[in-house]
Amino acid sequence: MKKTISVLLAITLTICILVSCSPASGSGNSTAASGGQVTVNFLNWGDYIDPTVIPLFEEENPDVKINMTTAPSNEEMYVSASTEGTQIDVVLPSEYMIQRMMQENMLAELDTSSMENYQYVKEFAQANCGYDPNCTYSMPYSWGTFGIIYNTEIVTEEEIGWDILFDEKYKGQILMYDSIRDSLGVALIELGYSLNSRDEAEISAAGSLLVDQKPLVLAYGTDDLRMTMSSSDAAIPNSAAMAVMYAGDAVYTMQDNDKLEYVIPQEGANIFVDALCILETSDVKEEAQRFIDFMMRPDIAALNAEYTGYSTPEDAALEYIDEEILQNYAFNPDKEDLVNCEYYEHLDQEVLKLYEAAWMQVKMA
Amino acid sequence: MARFFKQFYLAIILIFMYLPIGALILFSFNESKSMATWTGFSTHWYEQLFHDPIIAEALWVTISVALLSALIATVIGTFAVIGMDSLRKKTKGVVLNLTYVPMVNADIVMGISLLLLFIFLNIPRGYWTMLLAHITFNIPYVIFSVLPKMRQMDRSTYEAALDMGAKPSEAVRKVVFPQIMPGIVTGFILAFTMSFDDFMISFFTTQGTTQNLSIYIYSMARVGINPMINALSAIMFVVVIVLLIVVNVRSTKKPKRTLQREY
Numbered sequence: 001m002k003k004t005i006s007v008l009l010a011i012t013l014t015i016c017i018l019v020s021c022s023p024a025s026g027s028g029n030s031t032a033a034s035g036g037q038v039t040v041n042f043l044n045w046g047d048y049i050d051p052t053v054i055p056l057f058e059e060e061n062p063d064v065k066i067n068m069t070t071a072p073s074n075e076e077m078y079v080s081a082s083t084e085g086t087q088i089d090v091v092l093p094s095e096y097m098i099q100r101m102m103q104e105n106m107l108a109e110l111d112t113s114s115m116e117n118y119q120y121v122k123e124f125a126q127a128n129c130g131y132d133p134n135c136t137y138s139m140p141y142s143w144g145t146f147g148i149i150y151n152t153e154i155v156t157e158e159e160i161g162w163d164i165l166f167d168e169k170y171k172g173q174i175l176m177y178d179s180i181r182d183s184l185g186v187a188l189i190e191l192g193y194s195l196n197s198r199d200e201a202e203i204s205a206a207g208s209l210l211v212d213q214k215p216l217v218l219a220y221g222t223d224d225l226r227m228t229m230s231s232s233d234a235a236i237p238n239s240a241a242m243a244v245m246y247a248g249d250a251v252y253t254m255q256d257n258d259k260l261e262y263v264i265p266q267e268g269a270n271i272f273v274d275a276l277c278i279l280e281t282s283d284v285k286e287e288a289q290r291f292i293d294f295m296m297r298p299d300i301a302a303l304n305a306e307y308t309g310y311s312t313p314e315d316a317a318l319e320y321i322d323e324e325i326l327q328n329y330a331f332n333p334d335k336e337d338l339v340n341c342e343y344y345e346h347l348d349q350e351v352l353k354l355y356e357a358a359w360m361q362v363k364m365a
Numbered sequence: 366m367a368r369f370f371k372q373f374y375l376a377i378i379l380i381f382m383y384l385p386i387g388a389l390i391l392f393s394f395n396e397s398k399s400m401a402t403w404t405g406f407s408t409h410w411y412e413q414l415f416h417d418p419i420i421a422e423a424l425w426v427t428i429s430v431a432l433l434s435a436l437i438a439t440v441i442g443t444f445a446v447i448g449m450d451s452l453r454k455k456t457k458g459v460v461l462n463l464t465y466v467p468m469v470n471a472d473i474v475m476g477i478s479l480l481l482l483f484i485f486l487n488i489p490r491g492y493w494t495m496l497l498a499h500i501t502f503n504i505p506y507v508i509f510s511v512l513p514k515m516r517q518m519d520r521s522t523y524e525a526a527l528d529m530g531a532k533p534s535e536a537v538r539k540v541v542f543p544q545i546m547p548g549i550v551t552g553f554i555l556a557f558t559m560s561f562d563d564f565m566i567s568f569f570t571t572q573g574t575t576q577n578l579s580i581y582i583y584s585m586a587r588v589g590i591n592p593m594i595n596a597l598s599a600i601m602f603v604v605v606i607v608l609l610i611v612v613n614v615r616s617t618k619k620p621k622r623t624l625q626r627e628y
Contacts, residue, residue, distance in 0.1 A: 041573065046585030046586070051416070051418060067575075069580070070585075071584050080573040081573070083480075085489070087489060087573070088572075223590070227402075230402050231402050249588075255397065256404065308588065
């Protein structure tokens with residue numbers, strides 16, 4: 001008797017699952033319009049959008065369903081977007097990946113004249129997006145810089161530049177970023193070269209500079225730097241004093257520890273832009289464009305900026321944003337401080353090999 | 366003294382295993398987004414978790430794929446074992462070794478080969494291809510859980526059932542199944558867990574149209590893991606612990622009952 005019941009239960013359970021997961025399966029077939037609804041597949045970064053935004057869009061556009069999935073890095077996004085028969089429609093690559101995808105004709109042209117909210121992004125794009133100033137292929141979604149976060153009670157210099165990272169005074173209190181282009185980039189700027197140097201001598205000089213700096217470094221890290229910095233305290237001897245960090249991470253870390261400040265050194269720094277693009281292979285381009293236009297609406301851009309902590313390209317969005325975040329320099333830096341900032345350019349395989357060789361030296365030292 | 370070291374050793378092992386989980390649960394109640402500094406007690410990550418449609422969908426995909434793939438793999442695997450039992454010794458050896466290969470094979474090889482197969486067959490990647498892939502890699506786990514039970518079983522019980530007039534299907538149902546049941550249950554649970562935390566194969570077989578929890582958590586790496594994930598892991602941990610306790614309580618009671626029934 002008992003066994004029969006358990007068997008029956010198992011069968012019911014299976015049927016329940018089978019029935020209820022059929023709607024989820026609809027999302028697998030990209031454009032199969034069921035009941036006049038079109039699915040737009042959107043490949044985002046993890047935790048990079050306010051969770052209320054997509055339901056809002058679907059409410060206003062009942063004929064479109066956004067199926068969002070996430071990728072961990074530009075490289076993985078590129079693999080998913082470029083595989084034959086990909087079903088992805090909208091992607092959010094960074095500027096160096098956009099350049100590569102433009103070169104490979106992977107991106108569809110946007111019809112900016114029909115996009116109501118293009119006007120809010122226009123100014124930022126023309127000033128900052130040299131790779132695509134008229135938003136022909138990409139709509140800037142968020143941007144940020146790569147600077148120094150430091151504890152004001154330990155680091156008391158008036159003017160903070162990249163050379164502070166090489167100062168003997170802070171031996172064992174400096175945190176560096178464990179990423180090849182970011183770390184070598186810091187050294188290249190410190191030496192007065194370009195972030196995108198293609199010169200063998202310059203790159204190896206940057207590598208040697210980092211090798212010399214290594215005894216001063218407390219640790220190389222990525223995400224964990226946020227934790228170390230948020231517990232930075234002048235009262236603890238040899239506590240971490242400064243770290244190189246992306247602005248979005250800095251915003252959150254500064255909320256945890258009010259002794260911290262963020263600075264974009266005058267010599268220049270890396271600036272990045274993540275922008276929404278439609279893939280050439282998409283067959284729901286009109287709906288995808290409507291979605292991108294919606295994301296550009298100032299109130300929506302503000303929601304996303306507040307949620308992610310990354311700056312928005314739209315000045316019109318700022319009025320919707322919490323005063324406290326606006327005053328955070330990492331979130332809303334003075335535009336004049338960006339003058340010397342540079343984008344990463346897509347480097348050739350041969351140049352990348354030079355970077356890798358220099359980086360290996362640093363890691364082995 | 367020896368006693369002290371024994372207990373100390375045990376304690377160390379338990380601490381290593383459970384301290385990280387303890388930290389994870391603790392910080393799921395932290396007020397700020399930080400995972401290093403404690404700023405105050407709060408349950409708002411739990412609130413956010415239950416209002417996040419993206420996590421809800423990913424969790425749903427994970428659980429439904431795990432249940433379905435474990436169930437289907439258990440059925441296929443169990444019958445495979447029953448079938449293999451009556452093969453000749455040589456053929457059986459070949460089949461067994463073929464079953465080993467997917468288990469020792471690296472996940473990434475399996476993921477890519479399945480991806481290539483789906484592209485070749487022109488099947489759009491999504492929920493169903495992920496399910497198919499999970500069934501595929503789950504079958505060997507079921508087979509190797511059921512197989513030892515099948516070996517332990519006395520074949521003559523099956524033959525006796527036939528002699529007493531049972532149809533082969535009845536004999537399998539009433540004689541073979543009850544004897545290999547523990548193996549089947551283990552196989553199911555193992556398959557469920559394997560599917561639940563698979564990242565590599567899921568990533569390649571969905572290609573950005575469906576995502577389960579592990580894909581979503583991994584993709585957060587770019588902007589930092591949100592403490593909502595701590596909250597979710599804490600809930601999953603508690604559920605698993607409760608299930609384990611229930612199973613253990615049941616199995617400590619069980620021997621008595623089966624004795625009574627069998628005599």
